[in-house]
Amino acid sequence: MKIINKLKNIIFKLSPHLAVKMGIEFPLKSPNRVFLETSVFQYINQIYGGKQPRSNGLFIGTDKRSWHYPKVLDLELHTIDIEKKKALYGNHKHHIVGSATELERYYDPESFDVIIGNGLIGFGMNAPEQCEQLLLGAALLLKNDGLFIIGYNDGPEFVNFKVKAAANYQLFDECVPGQFGLTQSTYQFGDHTFVFLKKRTAS
Template identity: 30%
Template sequence: MTFKAALYGWTATTLRTLDHHGVRLRYPYRDRIMFENHILPAIAGDDSIRRVLMVGCGWYTHHYPALLGDTEVTTIDLDAAKRPFGGDSHIVGNLTTLGDHIPDEGLDAVLCNGVLGWGLNEPADVEQAFTACIDCLRPGGLLLLGWNNHPPYNRVSPEDIPAFAGLEPVRVPGLDAHRIVALPRNQHCFQAFQKPFSD
């Protein structure tokens, strides 16, 4: 085991112990509060969303599957060391290969926050990753994107992603807009799309 994996494992265990005692460490920023207090609870309360993929893990996301209540959550991260921060169902792998793990139309929602521009950077990889996500979404499924419209993280923006052309803009769950800047200083945006229902 690498030092990083051991450190993350220890951190995750410590965070879960604190959680168990009612102490939840979290980022206090406006974008995180919006995600954790409004968007995730709205998704948890939507009966049409039962199977969710959360992309990208960190110490501050370890409790996100729990925030989705009894929704079936799978997490994915390219970095094997992040495994301890993932959910009970976790994939170590690249989002570009999601189809190797999830069947077509096997998801009701994909939540992809802080991954575009944060490792998923090359246009061809971005296109492959989101094509895979869309294939795995059922018709009417939700793709929630969190991204930073700020260099160097916006080298590829949603407007530049051909796979998004077939999606319909919808309101971000829990909010009243299709796109919202959650934190002005880093232009962290949440933006929501729906896979069209078949004709």
């Protein structure tokens, strides 16, 4: 197993293109990645999967760890990343090279059932205004009952703000999925946090 993982890592290093073509998934998974790919994805597929037409999803930021997500998520999955070279890991049917600070430039308002923004805050979107723009864009793009799953690192070694203190965090309410053992709205894995958010609607 170790040898196979080593081999997969080498192929990813030598040629990400070849690795994706060979259908190789990134072998080393941290606990937060396992949580995302099991509990979170099971929940998404349970709630939004199996629909005709398919539910619309947006996965922000694409990487070698995530190239296969269009296959495992039962959604019409759109992807976006600011870096052109990361397009390789996006959904070739629905990928945009662009910034998550201006999502409303690329997508229609209220067009998504689910948005996943993992590994952005603390990994490129490190200014407070970028966090505000990300939250605003996600709120504009989500349908009324839409779900935003945000995964971030906002410790002092990553950024100088707290996601939950952002003004646009108020556009959402934290929510508890209540399935697949998901009994909390916030999950902490070391310095990585996941929060389940529902768009706040006028009541």
